[in-house]
Amino acid sequence: MSLKNVLAVALGIMSAIGGFVDIGDLVFNTQAGAIFGFQLLWVVVIGVVGIIVYSEMCGRVSAVAKRPVFDLVRERTGFGWGLATLIASEVVNLMTCAAEIGGVAICFQLLSGLPYRLLIPLAVLGLAVSSWVLPFRWIERVFGYLGLGLLVFAVAAIKLHPNWGQVAHGFVPGSHSGDSLMVYLYFVVGLLGAAMTPYEVYFYSSGVVEDRWGRKELGLNKVTAMIGYALGGFLSFALMIAAGVLFLPRGISPQFLGTPALAAEHALGQVGLLLALVGILFAVGGAAIETSFAGAYNLAQFFGWRWGKKERPARASRFTLSWLVIFALALLVVMTGYDPVKLTEYSVIFSVVALPLTYLPILLVANDRAYMGANVNGKLANFLGGLYFVVILVIAVAAIPLMLLTHGGQG
Amino acid sequence: MVWGFPSRFGHMTLRRERLLVLGVILAVLGAGCGGGGKLGVKALSQQAKSLQSLSAEGALLAQDAVSGKTTRIYTREHSSDLYKAASEAEASLKAAKSEPALEPKLRRLTLLASRVRADLKRLGDASKEEARALGRELQTAAEESQKIGEGLK
Numbered sequence A: 001m002s003l004k005n006v007l008a009v010a011l012g013i014m015s016a017i018g019g020f021v022d023i024g025d026l027v028f029n030t031q032a033g034a035i036f037g038f039q040l041l042w043v044v045v046i047g048v049v050g051i052i053v054y055s056e057m058c059g060r061v062s063a064v065a066k067r068p069v070f071d072l073v074r075e076r077t078g079f080g081w082g083l084a085t086l087i088a089s090e091v092v093n094l095m096t097c098a099a100e101i102g103g104v105a106i107c108f109q110l111l112s113g114l115p116y117r118l119l120i121p122l123a124v125l126g127l128a129v130s131s132w133v134l135p136f137r138w139i140e141r142v143f144g145y146l147g148l149g150l151l152v153f154a155v156a157a158i159k160l161h162p163n164w165g166q167v168a169h170g171f172v173p174g175s176h177s178g179d180s181l182m183v184y185l186y187f188v189v190g191l192l193g194a195a196m197t198p199y200e201v202y203f204y205s206s207g208v209v210e211d212r213w214g215r216k217e218l219g220l221n222k223v224t225a226m227i228g229y230a231l232g233g234f235l236s237f238a239l240m241i242a243a244g245v246l247f248l249p250r251g252i253s254p255q256f257l258g259t260p261a262l263a264a265e266h267a268l269g270q271v272g273l274l275l276a277l278v279g280i281l282f283a284v285g286g287a288a289i290e291t292s293f294a295g296a297y298n299l300a301q302f303f304g305w306r307w308g309k310k311e312r313p314a315r316a317s318r319f320t321l322s323w324l325v326i327f328a329l330a331l332l333v334v335m336t337g338y339d340p341v342k343l344t345e346y347s348v349i350f351s352v353v354a355l356p357l358t359y360l361p362i363l364l365v366a367n368d369r370a371y372m373g374a375n376v377n378g379k380l381a382n383f384l385g386g387l388y389f390v391v392i393l394v395i396a397v398a399a400i401p402l403m404l405l406t407h408g409g410q411g
Numbered sequence B: 001m002v003w004g005f006p007s008r009f010g011h012m013t014l015r016r017e018r019l020l021v022l023g024v025i026l027a028v029l030g031a032g033c034g035g036g037g038k039l040g041v042k043a044l045s046q047q048a049k050s051l052q053s054l055s056a057e058g059a060l061l062a063q064d065a066v067s068g069k070t071t072r073i074y075t076r077e078h079s080s081d082l083y084k085a086a087s088e089a090e091a092s093l094k095a096a097k098s099e100p101a102l103e104p105k106l107r108r109l110t111l112l113a114s115r116v117r118a119d120l121k122r123l124g125d126a127s128k129e130e131a132r133a134l135g136r137e138l139q140t141a142a143e144e145s146q147k148i149g150e151g152l153k
Helices: A003-020 A023-036 A041-065 A069-112 A116-133 A136-159 A164-169 A181-195 A198-210 A215-246 A259-303 A317-335 A340-366 A369-375 A379-405 B008-032 B041-066 B072-095 B100-123 B128-151
Strands: none
Touching: A003 A215, A023 A069, A023 A181, A023 A215, A023 A259, A023 A340, A041 A069, A041 A181, A041 A198, A041 A215, A041 A340, A041 A369, A041 A379, A069 A116, A069 A198, A069 A259, A069 A317, A069 A340, A069 B072, A116 A136, A116 A259, A116 A317, A136 A198, A136 A215, A136 A259, A181 A215, A181 A340, A181 A379, A198 A215, A198 A259, A198 A340, A215 A259, A259 A317, A259 B041, A259 B072, A340 A369, A340 A379, B041 B072, B041 B100, B041 B128, B072 B100, B100 B128
């Protein structure tokens, strides 16, 4: 591998680490740690392996077919299923984008002390201008690298001196203690949903096409998906461990986006607090851009419009208008004053319901020799893809009943 | 009954069915809301848990403020969020009624919520000395809420 390729892999991995954690991961990992300590760490492992399996698959599909996943979804599953997938993913994208924008405004508020309602439109304006001005690679890198501030949670988790034996025990599924079984299962579903959010695969596969990856880049695709997401999952562990050490013994159940930052502050002081807030700001800001773009990619690819961040806005006018409209709609949702943390919980649970619609077509296309030729799924990819699809089906059916039965994890 | 032309009898049945369904929905919603605004053991225990969480978080924030680990802005903004949540908890406890056996616990929780709300309001602009005292008070409130919650199990 040449030095240029090594550098590309390193940069891709770094942006994947910073870009993996979004508001859903922050909320669910911290809450799970505060309620169940380290007992749900194994779920993060399952979720991270799931997103690696499907991201690698959809990256490979896009690189080989030179077409993004949503384009193939419509072709492979027909108009009706394609439309159902489009509607479900657009609703979830909008909810997630609104929650992320709320998260950006909260971080700005905690850093500046300015009023939240004033910061919401400013946050949207800042994100829209960044999306317009910055080239595709730069958006990924700026938000991904500055999102690396979240690594402060890994340092905080170590400095808080967890019982490492108990942490290791958390990687093995078993009986639980703390809250009820229903609440435990609700967090299992939420953590899996937060790790396997649909917008991530749509954004990833469209990025593969935008970057003109081909068969030559299949190795790069595999390495980026595997190492990037695995290290991103490491941040989820850190959030859960820090919450398990600091919040669980005190009976703190985090309700605010500012609460996770308390863990970094308590362990590392002001520098820790500022790094955590900047990390959260850029992680959720990057995710807001990804969701608005994922929504626009899906619409453009479904209706066959010209699309791409690399296209001049006037040439891909409907695509450009779509992501601007998604930002505008998300702004309206956040301005209603609805709590971004609650919105996050709903968006993650609804995204779980939409997961089968997202992942089944990817599995089908990756298995289709007509599209994939020699790069069709191997035995391992098929086994894991099939296994995860069963998991996805089960949690998709259980998500809404568990949310209602536990009052959104309140017990 | 012919489709599109319901008989008078058929129409009445349909109306009765609809009323029945509406009744069931209202009953379910009523039960879900704690039976006409009365707090049961579970709802009261939830309130105690929530108050414990808010006071413990406030105590942790105060402790960090005393040891210079936090910034002024973060303390002010985060304590303001905690204060708003405590105000909502206090308002809902004040408006709530409970079974006679639970009344003393409801009253204790309401008083506690008022104290926590007032402490969190002061925390935002507190000096180090004040923050130390507020941290102790909030920690005590967290322990009291926990005791009330455990007494309900």
